């Protein structure tokens with residue numbers, strides 16, 4: 063007979079390391095009324111067979127912060143709970159077998175320095191010294207992270223569960239969740255079943271920690287949790303004579319990781335063609351189970367491993383293991399408040415790094431649940447980043463074949479996914495393809511990134527330096543700066559806000575003043591209560607009662623839900639109309655001439671000044687043009703309903719021939735926008751970057767009635783800035799920056815670049831980054847000597863508070 067409560071503040075579904083960590087952290091926050099329901103036994107899904115590597119360096123500062131937190135937490139768990147966690151700080155070594163990988167590791171080491179993770183670049187001889195068993199043939203270099211470690215996954219989970227229980231959590235095993243009841247935007251209860259007995263717990267919050275069952279549990283509440291299980295292979299050897307404690311070893315070029323444990327080796331693989339599993343749902347009774355061996359699949363890894371670690375040749379294989387783990391479409395886990403149900407939370411899909419992530423992810427989620435706001439930027443893993451279609455099982459199946467292997471693939475800049483492509487195409491797709499477009503993908507959208515010239519191969523050749531499209535990007539950039547270019551921005555999120563209260567509602571949600579005449583376009587941010595930036599949008603007033611909010615492609619679902627959550631008593635309807643209109647951006651000093659050739663309307667500064675929209679005739683159709691620019695040039699974004707999009711493209715393209723109109727891609731846009739120091743949401747501006755520190759105070763109107771974040775803006779105005787966003791131009795034109803390169807001020811690392819790209823007009827790599835500046839004037843901040851560290855080398859950089867390109871914004875007003 064189960065003695066479960068009828069009510070709880072929080073019900074956690076799933077008793078793997080993640081569920082245990084959420085229970086641990088919620089109870090630490092003071093939530094005693096927490097119930098965790100595990101369908102079989104704690105750890106029986108994935109946790110029990112995880113390898114337990116505790117690395118700390120992740121792809122961004124906050125992900126690293128969470129992984130570091132996990133390592134620190136696990137170190138102290140034994141003392142707190144009395145349960146041994148097997149946590150050992152053995153350090154880790156990653157080795158490079160190619161020059162490209164060496165550059166990646168060295169760039170990673172620089173990043174580690176920026177994020178405060180101890181790190182050392184080591185030569186092949188030093189690798190050998192630290193790892194004598196390794197055959198260093200072909201090894202170009204290595205990186206040593208002395209504070210990395212390893213632990214026992216099941217014991218870590220059990221220790222977290224014990225800690226949670228000690229603070230009042232109820233942890234029930236053998237209880238299957240059968241449903242989640244939802245009313246409006248709120249989950250109300252969780253139904254359960256145990257050996258024929260059924261019941262229900264009314265819950266204020268529900269957390270989905272169901273691991274590879276996470277997608278199905280999400281669906282119980284109508285919540286999208288994209289993930290798919292894949293087979294993950296490793297072997298464990300018999301004890302090897304003379305094998306003593308060794309660092310964790312990664313040889314990503316051979317898809318392999320190695321962990322020494324009790325004198326045995328665990329050798330695991332992240333191979334390029336993974337095997338998705340559980341296509342028709344994960345069996346309900348799956349518990350401490352393994353999948354069938356597939357020696358043919360693992361053999362190539364093993365063969366290379368025996369060459370790399372010759373002592374394996376003598377070792378007997380004790381276990382050939384194949385177990386399922388869940389993978390997401392972008393290899394980042396799903397964490398946070400679901401978009402669909404306000405009190406339904408998610409922590410699932412850990413892409414084989416569940417143990418190192420669980421501590422930090424549990425801490426961050428508990429803080430988020432406690433305050434209702436993200437404790438810091440979690441954009442990389444926020445479950446709200448997912449697009450609705452990404453819950454499609456066929457898509458997940460196709461994509462997960464690739465994502466497992468991408469963990470150890472070269473992480474080249476601009477690398478595009480090869481699988482599950484072509485899901486979302488703009489109305490111009492076929493026309494762009496016919497003109498040589500090379501597409502990239504984001505949020506399922508196929509976007510022309512660059513245009514190949516005649517005879518040029520339409521494929522990326524990746525590297526850490528200028529890639530094969532560098533000259534194409536340069537030509538497209540030049541066209542936009544000097545003549546006229548056209549590019550497809552149909553992937554913009556487009557959200558209509560309509561109703562009697564549209565104006566007052568948007569004034570409440572946006573920092574800028576929305577009481578503007580119809581036809582006016584306003585650049586603005588949605589702020590949170592700390593003045594951080596939740597969304598970066600343009601809003602066009604279409605009529606007395608209707609506005610169009612235009613968002614970056616991938617943030618549309620989140621931005622829309624942000625508005626819906628704040629709609630409260632306002633009389634407004636918020637509708638996604640993204641697919642209804644294609645958008646062509648026509649940009650450059652000759653943009654007006656081109657527009658005038660295809661339309662009888664006027665495009666003068668008098669009729670259609672910068673920051674205004676007008677309805678026009680174009681060719682034989684109609685469109686609405688927005689005079690704005692993300693590239694810093696005179697230009698119009700042409701919004702055309704999807705049915706007339708093909709015609710409008712033809713009209714502009716044909717008329718543009720005698721002007722030398724150039725088709726351009728997203729890489730051109732990035733190069734132009736960084737020269738103009740336009741911020742990029744998700745990199746330069748996030749929920750933890752205060753709008754004033756981001757240099758966007760000009761877009762905030764304090765004189766209007768109250769709006770979300772106003773108090774925080776007032777407070778910052780009084781207290782002064784803690785950091786400032788600067789633009790940097792590197793002195794060495796050969797060096798490329800992407801983001802996260804350490805920023806050095808007067809010889810000391812002070813932060814890192816939030817974004818970077820090559821500026822073809824300025825003739826150098828350009829970066830953006832925050833510099834701490836408490837109590838300093840702008841002149842003092844600019845008076846320092848700046849450098850950027852790239853792959854271990856410090857490169858001098860010129861700093862500026864104003865955009866280096868067209869600081870007075872004269873060109874957009876031409």
Ligand SMILES: NCCCC(=O)O
Pocket residue numbers: 112113114115116117312319330414415
């Ligand atoms: N579960 C294996 C983790 C692999 C890694 O940390 O590199």
